[in-house]
């Protein structure tokens with residue numbers, strides 16, 4: 001019998017939804033280990049987040065230290081290792097966010113653990129887990145064969161966990177992470193009043209069909225405003241610098257699965273589709289009837305976006 | 317400075333692989349291989365850094381003998397020499413431990429890698445290597461000035477090296493994070509770090525004469541037993557084919573009354 005540890009991500013003092021989706025995976029894993037789900041909160045001044053997470057797990061370990069203010073993988077990986085020991089955990093999971101992807105493989109190396117990335121679920125009753133490979137063209141079932149197992153879990157594939165019956169304990173974890181060879185310099189946050197791309201129930205995404213940055217803003221923003229949507233983009237327009245990197249949807253960007261995804265002037269390259277094909281309803285607006293995006297769209301509109309989007313806006 | 321760059325031979329990302337009927341692997345017939353696109357970005361960055369600071373770029377690939385082709389492509393871009401570690405398909409962990417051995421032999425100041433291989437989509441090897449070496453890591457390196465900038469056109473590196481530290485702008489959740497890592501370090505590349513150059517004809521000619529050292533993986537004394545075993549491959553569930561709507565009115569109607577999403 002051993003426990004399962006979920007590494008939380010804290011943004012603006014609160015536990016993220018991605019963390020709660022990883023708790024759902026962890027509860028499944030705990031059925032296999034016969035143990036309990038523990039949580040780990042790392043940072044500075046993260047007491048409130050720890051109390052919040054305790055509603056979902058049996059014990060929260062909190063490493064609260066000035067040296068942990070910024071999410072530096074070199075430091076955080078050491079904390080994960082120490083917490084896994086403190087928690088008696090053989091399974092360690094975190095959401096497959098940029099932060100999770102940065103920290104967890106390093107932690108796996110420190111623990112001598114094997115790791116499966118971007119897991120979408122268990123394949124059966126054992127330790128086989130499913131994960132997309134080849135830009136989502138193929139689903140692999142893999143098994144981590146080491147005693148300690150590390151996973152990052154794809155947030156769109158799991159429901160956010162419900163609160164457990166009773167609140168768990170909160171336990172301080174002290175880890176000294178001196179002698180770091182990494183220095184935090186700055187964080188340039190993308191400011192947006194809109195819902196978060198990975199959590200929004202409606203996402204409207206624009207591609208190269210919009211022709212220039214100005215059009216992207218003129219066409220996509222009113223549509224997003226109208227629908228209360230988050231805005232995404234294809235790699236082509238992110239590379240062109242029209243919008244921040246953070247908005248790229250796809251294999252190597254964000255994975256989204258809203259109720260409604262509207263792709264405007266996006267061709268539907270496999271790398272883009274990998275990041276949005278889990279959406280409930282997909283709409284594509286593209287002037288090329290052969291565009292591959294129509295193969296995944298529930299509703300395809302072959303039209304010039306410069307006419308169709310303003311008309312849609314009017315009729316919504 | 318001496319930079320070790322990794323280049324994985326991957327299946328062409330423009331083509332869909334075919335799964336064998338028993339799900340044990342992929343059909344090799346008609347399969348095309350390319351250098352992992354993130355690794356080409358790593359090679360490009362290494363060339364820019366050594367142009368600015370002097371030094372050599374050593375390209376490493378772990379794979380079958382045919383991976384020599386992908387090493388040659390990097391040599392044609394301008395890298396000085398190559399190392400092929402002859403091995404079958406390894407998991408990211410075994411790759412990291414093989415690289416650890418090579419780092420101990422080669423003593424580079426910097427290891428530049430792609431953030432993820434487009435075949436296994438693991439996004440692990442760089443972080444694992446940094447963990448094993450106890451080196452700092454900067455993953456998902458980007459260019460703050462952007463890919464349309466004057467710096468990019470002048471082929472300036474996005475990674476800034478000075479006084480034994482590298483300053484790296486990283487594609488993080490919700491924005492760009494800048495960190496500094498003390499060399500030696502591991503840096504992995506994201507898409508916005510640079511536009512990799514194409515090999516020139518003289519570059520291709522020169523590459524033919526550049527040395528590629530071949531090292532059988534067994535001679536390195538690394539345990540390459542996978543920590544992650546693939547049990548099977550299968551097709552993802554297909555999305556049901558949708559419909560084309562005639563006009564905006566029909567679209568709005570469907571969204572309201574059929575999909576009930578607005």
Ligand SMILES: Cc1cc2nc3c(=O)[nH]c(=O)nc-3n(C[C@H](O)[C@H](O)[C@H](O)COP(=O)(O)OP(=O)(O)OC[C@H]3O[C@@H](n4cnc5c(N)ncnc54)[C@H](O)[C@@H]3O)c2cc1C
Nearest residue numbers: 207208209234235236250251252265266267272287288305
């Ligand atoms: C390693 C790697 C990773 C990648 N990762 C990602 C990723 O994560 N996300 C991603 O998106 N891409 C990714 N890509 C890039 C991907 O392969 C495509 O190049 C990219 O998605 C294309 O973007 P696009 O659809 O905007 O542009 P295009 O392919 O140029 O498509 C533009 C579309 O707009 C349509 N159009 C033009 N004018 C109009 C008009 N007036 N009205 C209506 N429609 C119009 C055209 O018919 C066309 O279909 C990756 C590629 C590689 C190699």
Ligand SMILES: Nc1ncnc2c1ncn2[C@@H]1O[C@H](COP(=O)(O)O)[C@@H](O)[C@H]1O
Nearest residue numbers: 322324378408430432433438439440441
């Ligand atoms: N067999 C290999 N040979 C050389 N480099 C590799 C190999 N496998 C992985 N890498 C490097 O590690 C990075 C991350 O790979 P992965 O962890 O498989 O996603 C890749 O972009 C490569 O730079």
